Amino acid sequence: MEKGVVIDSRHTAEKEGQGLVARALTVDYGEGPVLGPLDLDLPERGIYTVLGPSGSGKSTLLRAAAGLLPDFGGSLSYGGRPIGSAGVAGADIRIGLVPQNYGLLPWQTAIANVRTALKIARPDESRARRGAAALRWLALTGLSGLEGRYPRALSGGQQQRVAIARAFAIRPDLLLLDEPFSALDAVTREDLQRLLLESWRQQPSTMLFVTHDVEEAILLGRKIVMLTAAAGPPVLIDNEAVFSLADEDKRDHDAFHEQTRHIRRIMRERR
Ligand SMILES: Nc1ncnc2c1ncn2[C@@H]1O[C@H](COP(=O)(O)OP(=O)(O)OP(=O)(O)O)[C@@H](O)[C@H]1O
Numbered sequence: 001m002e003k004g005v006v007i008d009s010r011h012t013a014e015k016e017g018q019g020l021v022a023r024a025l026t027v028d029y030g031e032g033p034v035l036g037p038l039d040l041d042l043p044e045r046g047i048y049t050v051l052g053p054s055g056s057g058k059s060t061l062l063r064a065a066a067g068l069l070p071d072f073g074g075s076l077s078y079g080g081r082p083i084g085s086a087g088v089a090g091a092d093i094r095i096g097l098v099p100q101n102y103g104l105l106p107w108q109t110a111i112a113n114v115r116t117a118l119k120i121a122r123p124d125e126s127r128a129r130r131g132a133a134a135l136r137w138l139a140l141t142g143l144s145g146l147e148g149r150y151p152r153a154l155s156g157g158q159q160q161r162v163a164i165a166r167a168f169a170i171r172p173d174l175l176l177l178d179e180p181f182s183a184l185d186a187v188t189r190e191d192l193q194r195l196l197l198e199s200w201r202q203q204p205s206t207m208l209f210v211t212h213d214v215e216e217a218i219l220l221g222r223k224i225v226m227l228t229a230a231a232g233p234p235v236l237i238d239n240e241a242v243f244s245l246a247d248e249d250k251r252d253h254d255a256f257h258e259q260t261r262h263i264r265r266i267m268r269e270r271r
Contacts, residue, residue: 018043018044018077018078018079018080019041019042019043019044019045019046019078019079019174019206020040020042020044020048020065020076020077020078020174020206020208021040021041021042021075021076021077021078022036022038022039022040022074022075022076023039023074023075023076024036024037024038024039024073024074024075025037025038025039025040025061025064025072025073025074025075025076026038026072026073026074027057027060027064027069027072027073028073034055034057034060035056035057035060035061035064035227036057036073036074036232036233037073037074037232037233038061038074038233038234039233040225040234040236042206042208042223042225043206044079044173044206045204045205045206046204046206046207046222046223047196047197047200047207047209047220047221047222047243048206048207048208048209048221048222048223048224048225049209049210049211049216049217049218049220049221049223049224049225049239050062050208050209050210050211050217050224050225050226050227051211051212051214051217051224051225051226051227051263051267052226052227052228052229052234053227053228053229053267053271054212055229056227056228056229057227058178058210058227059099059100059178059210061208061210061227062097062099062176062177062178062208062210064076064083065078065083065095065174065176065208066095066097066176067083067084067095068097078093078095078173078174078206079093079173081093093173093174094121094170094171094172094173094174095172095173095174095175095176096121096166096167096168096170096172096174096175096176096205097167097175097176097177097178098160098163098164098166098167098175098176098177098178098180099163099178100178100179100182102151102159102160102162102163103163104151104159104162104163104166105151106150106151106152107150108150109147109148109149109150110138110143110146110147110148110149110150110151110154110158110162110165111131111134111135111138111147111148113151113162113166114133114134114137114138114162114165114166114169115130115131115134117166117167117169117170118130118133118134118169118170121170121171121172122170122171133169134147134165134169135147136169137165137166137168137169138162138165140165140168140195140199141161141162141164141165141192141195142161142188142191143158143161143162143165146158155183156183157183157184157185157188159183160180160181160182160183160184161184161188161192163180164177164180164192167180168199171203171205172205173205173206174205174206174207174208175205175206175207175208176207176208177207177208177209177210178210179210179211179212180192180209181193181211181216182211182212189216193216193219193220194247196209196220197220197247209221214260214263214264214267215251215260217239217263218239218242218250218256218259218260218263219242219250219251219256221239221243222239222240222243223236223237223238223239223240224236224237224239224263225237226263226266226267226270228270229270229271235266235270237259237262237263237266239259241255241259242255242256242259
């Protein structure tokens with residue numbers, strides 16, 4: 001089970017402005033390539049959504065970016081620093097991950113899960129400040145009153161929100177989200193999509209957001225990375241026209257519907 005939620009290494013990134021860069025990235029778990037070759041240039045402080053059929057390597061891409069894969073071909077870097085099997089080499093870069101299975105520590109309460117991540121990622125902050133941030137993020141994700149519950153006493157959607165609160169609370173430079181809203185009902189999902197965009201505007205991190213949902217990919221992403229069923233190069237889709245619309249208008253706008261049709265067409269062609 002993935003427990004690598006906070007990967008924190010410190011020093012100063014030399015090349016500011018460079019985000020996540022992949023060159024000829026390939027992954028093979030031992031039975032043939034499952035991802036790539038993939039070239040990506042995702043400038044920092046953007047939200048990028050990743051779409052693709054089941055098994056196309058979306059989680060694998062996030063694992064590689066989180067430094068959780070022991071081996072891969074080609075190269076991957078963030079802020080000009082190589083990402084290896086232990087996060088970003090020698091850089092003051094924080095990476096947050098919301099894995100598909102949430103990765104909560106079962107022996108810790110909801111608030112302790114968030115506090116523990118903060119303690120690792122923000123050791124210089126006071127306990128009081130970290131405690132306040134944990135409470136705030138649990139409240140923002142709709143979990144007030146449930147802070148003292150253990151994961152086993154929370155529903156799947158509530159556990160998922162603890163994982164989201166934890167990832168946002170650490171204020172990572174690079175935030176990797178693997179279908180983070182999949183267990184939520186439609187209304188809560190929309191609330192959290194809004195929360196994600198609002199918090200990104202206040203503090204823009206680089207986000208790589210995996211989703212199965214075409215509408216969600218269009219609502220949230222500045223660019224959309226589409227992986228294909230067979231390993232091979234991804235399709236990169238510019239989504240700036242929708243990304244720059246006011247949140248309330250997006251679904252009503254022609255640009256949103258055009259983009260939806262465009263992506264569905266590509267998905268059918270690439271199936
Ligand atoms: N640890 C592993 N060992 C061997 N093969 C793996 C491993 N993890 C994933 N795979 C294989 O790699 C391929 C890509 O898997 P991955 O989980 O990245 O896909 P995905 O696009 O995230 O799928 P889904 O949408 O179903 O979550 C799949 O064929 C899967 O069977």
